[in-house]
């Protein structure tokens with residue numbers, strides 16, 4: 001399923017609401033003396049709504065409740081009751097912001113969870129938009145334990161790379177890391193992670209997930225080793241009380257929890273030396 005869920009549409013809805021109230025008030029007040037003041041008050045309320053929307057951007061998509069109006073002279077009289085379609089409860093269960101970049105725009109909505117994604121933010125990239133009527137499921141909603149085994153699942157593809165099942169698993173783990181939005185922010189781009197002699201960042205790992213990339217992963221251990229390198233760099237080049245260091249700790253703990261779930265033989269492996277021997281799948 002696809003939709004336009006964006007700041008623009010939200011802002012547009014709110015400005016419409018302001019217009020609606022103005023016309024409503026004119027009907028109630030008949031254009032008499034007190035109306036302009038009432039209009040100002042109602043529009044101020046709408047501006048406050050607008051500010052709450054903008055604040056939502058700044059707080060990474062976390063719902064922000066508009067602060068109470070600062071204490072001031074009491075309002076001369078309550079505004080007449082107005083009704084607006086935007087006051088109705090939301091029927092849309094999906095979030096407003098892309099789970100990876102926390103921005104709006106044209107987003108693909110998961111039909112199984114509240115998450116929405118830009119086509120290029122989801123891993124793997126959503127090449128073709130699903131039809132309006134088609135259900136679409138994000139990779140976070142795939143339960144690998146329930147996936148029936150397909151022939152060739154455990155074999156590398158003819159052109160090289162990871163076997164399909166492992167490819168999906170490392171894509172899932174990478175998407176999970178990006179969706180830890182605040183903790184992953186310092187580790188996304190090469191420019192942020194460039195101080196170490198062997199820099200590593202999430203975007204570089206994402207490139208190696210592309211089946212056509214010359215540096216594509218051919219073994220899960222390479223993927224886990226890159227993630228460990230990213231975390232080691234963060235610990236080596238940042239003081240333990242820095243926010244980057246703490247974010248790395250949080251993200252690595254989360255990463256190990258995900259490994260325990262999906263690739264338990266790699267949980268807590270340092271990423272250096274011999275990769276762990278494969279244990280039977282739990």
Ligand SMILES: [Zn+2]
Nearest residue numbers: 098101118121
């Ligand atoms: Zn996005």
Ligand SMILES: [Zn+2]
Nearest residue numbers: 110113138141
């Ligand atoms: Zn989902």
